[in-house]
Amino acid sequence: MTKVGVLGARGRVGVEVCKAVHAADDLELVAAVDKDDPLESLAKAEVVVDFTHPDVVMGNMRWCIDRGIHTVVGTTGFDARRLDQVRGWLAANPGTNSLIAPNFGIAAVLMMHFARQAAKYFESVEIVELHHPNKADAPSGTARRTAELVAEARREAGLGSSPDATTSQLDGARGATVDDVHVHAVRLAGLIAHQEVILGGEGEILTIRHDTMNRASFTPGVLLGVRRVGGLDGLTVGLEHLLDL
Numbered sequence: 001m002t003k004v005g006v007l008g009a010r011g012r013v014g015v016e017v018c019k020a021v022h023a024a025d026d027l028e029l030v031a032a033v034d035k036d037d038p039l040e041s042l043a044k045a046e047v048v049v050d051f052t053h054p055d056v057v058m059g060n061m062r063w064c065i066d067r068g069i070h071t072v073v074g075t076t077g078f079d080a081r082r083l084d085q086v087r088g089w090l091a092a093n094p095g096t097n098s099l100i101a102p103n104f105g106i107a108a109v110l111m112m113h114f115a116r117q118a119a120k121y122f123e124s125v126e127i128v129e130l131h132h133p134n135k136a137d138a139p140s141g142t143a144r145r146t147a148e149l150v151a152e153a154r155r156e157a158g159l160g161s162s163p164d165a166t167t168s169q170l171d172g173a174r175g176a177t178v179d180d181v182h183v184h185a186v187r188l189a190g191l192i193a194h195q196e197v198i199l200g201g202e203g204e205i206l207t208i209r210h211d212t213m214n215r216a217s218f219t220p221g222v223l224l225g226v227r228r229v230g231g232l233d234g235l236t237v238g239l240e241h242l243l244d245l
């Protein structure tokens, strides 16, 4: 039995992760920790799952890694600087591994994969992500990662920026740019998590859309990460590395 701790255990995703760990025959939920609870109860865990908040996730990871506890992290807000910091902590604690994934939904991972595959065939691409209004960060971690993947594919194919003749605009009208890809964030009551990658070429549009219908959808990916993180090597970013894509 792998001993698992959950951080953010009373949150929207954390509740579902606790249920899934509890229901798994090969996993034991040894600690369910939320805001203001002492981290010490996580000390008996072999793997800690974090679905908290971008402002606190780095401190949580540091605490776990310094104690040799593997981490599976869904919390967003990671940029290159933060990832380098995590790599440094892992290097100082050999044998300890972390999996950080902007989206643990299998269909979301496929959506990102298909967007990367399609990117080289289209001169234009933009991303629209749509989320519930309680989300702290914009654009979403998934949209940021998708933009990076699409930009990588465009660079490899020798494509430049998407055509855009805009010379005057209201602030924000064209969204944020991530790696030269425009990303638009909608926050709306009734939504959970959704994304469209819109690719345009001569006389054709391809739209790749993903919809999250409930938060239990993240748990098969999280459990896969929990089961596999011990066999990874240092830091792994993205669930796609654990899938046979």
Ligand SMILES: NC(=O)C1=CN([C@@H]2O[C@H](COP(=O)(O)OP(=O)(O)OC[C@H]3O[C@@H](n4cnc5c(N)ncnc54)[C@H](OP(=O)(O)O)[C@@H]3O)[C@@H](O)[C@H]2O)C=CC1
Pocket (backbone or CB within 6 Å): 007, 008, 009, 010, 011, 012, 013, 014, 033, 034, 035, 036, 051, 052, 053, 054, 056, 073, 074, 075, 076, 077, 101, 102, 103, 104, 105, 141, 218
């Ligand atoms: N990678 C993925 O597949 C997914 C990632 N996410 C990301 O996961 C994160 C959490 O999302 P969600 O569950 O919707 O958010 P919630 O706000 O519902 O849950 C976060 C929980 O963490 C608690 N918390 C805050 N600070 C701490 C702390 N220092 N230690 C322990 N717990 C703490 C919060 O308490 P309080 O409310 O009192 O502040 C809350 O209960 C976000 O960054 C989100 O973007 C979400 C869905 C899927």
Ligand SMILES: O=C(O)C1=N[C@H](C(=O)O)C[C@H](O)C1
Pocket (backbone or CB within 6 Å): 076, 102, 103, 131, 135, 136, 139, 140, 141, 142, 143, 192, 193, 194
């Ligand atoms: O906050 C959320 O809800 C979600 N966050 C992740 C993100 O920022 O990409 C994953 C999913 O979109 C849900």
